[in-house]
Amino acid sequence: MTTTLITGANKSLGLETARRLIEAGHTVYAGMRDLANGDAARALGARAIQLDVTDQTSVDAALASLPELDVLVNNAGILGSSFGVDDLNAETMQDVLDTNVLGIVRVVQAALPLLRRSAHPVVVNVSSGVGWPRFLSTEGHDEFPVPAVPYAASKAAVIALTVQYAKNLPTFRINASDPGYTATDFNGHGGHQTVVEGTDATVALALVAPDGPTGEFHNRYGRIEY
Template sequence: MTTTLITGGNKGIGYETARRLVAAGHTVWIGARDTGRGRAAADTLGASFVRLDVTDDASVASAVSTVRDEAGRLDVLINNAGILGDVTTPGDMTVDQLRTVYETNVFGVVRVTNAFLPLLRLAESPSVVNVTSGLGSFTLVHDPERVESQYPLAAYGSSKTALTMLTMQYAKTTPDVRFNAVDPGQTATEFTGNLGHDVSDGADAAVRIATLGSETPTGTVTDREGVLPW
């Protein structure tokens, strides 16, 4: 059975991804900072809960220990946790505003990924799925026909650019683990003010990659329609 951990899996796209992977037969762990909400989500879905704050070394180490003791390995890690930060232009943005977003969206992914690599390497076809965004795409933010061009999200957008490149660098240098980035697109959740397509559409790309098993590629960036322009 495939064991999958989803960070920020207690709501939104993470929750929908967890729901669908449970239905697909995965043993799903929902990682969340809030114990009450995380445990409630896990109980509703028939998943397991582990407290996990991606910005805290001790929390991540504790989560690794819990998953190791109860599952023995990790087949799929979905780095879904992310924050939007302040909607501002670079000229009005402070270093602290930028740092806050990067701490979760970039540094948190590295912290969690590196901590779980030993458990991933115990799996037959280990896979890491990083949730990126078209808001970090150079191509899409210059396309007036795309919604990504409409938002001055300097901190969030650049954090997803960094995350996507980190995913490619992991893929190039860690051949025994598959690394891919997926873009849910603008999805109607609390995160977007309920603007965009249905949450089931937003989860499509992550679910597809997470269920490929031994056929999982590495070093790709996709959305639900295919290769994402970058």
């Protein structure tokens, strides 16, 4: 049996990822800040656990409660409150980085002892095309009109830390996924993809074979080339 932990799994992309991995036969632990919001995850058969990626004590307690771990999906993230330059300051930047980047580091570092005991350790970091400079700077891409600095910078950092973790842990499969412009709370459900489509890359990377890719960035169509 494959044991999987998904952060931010109480709704949207995280919840759909949980549903699909349970369907694939995984035992899924659904991490969330407030267990009162865990009914949807429990209804799927996931095991809800309290996990706030911005709180080291919460992260440590959540990982300590797991009997084993094979797959870690770092899905938790926030959009932030700055959407241009005039409303940007160090505090709004720090808030986003604390969740979207440092949150991943906290969880991965706490998960390493369990993952190292797995025969096939896998990590998927949910990033975004908004963190890919080529998409941000090319007209016609969904990402091009996005002006927000903190979110884009945080997702670029997620891609970089994914590559670096993969280099440092060559026996792991560690990749980043781009959900694409998916209808979620982030965009007022204005995205043109369904949550099923938005989780295609994450689920595929969570199910990657031991000889599969590592240190790569994928969307639902495959690897995003540099």
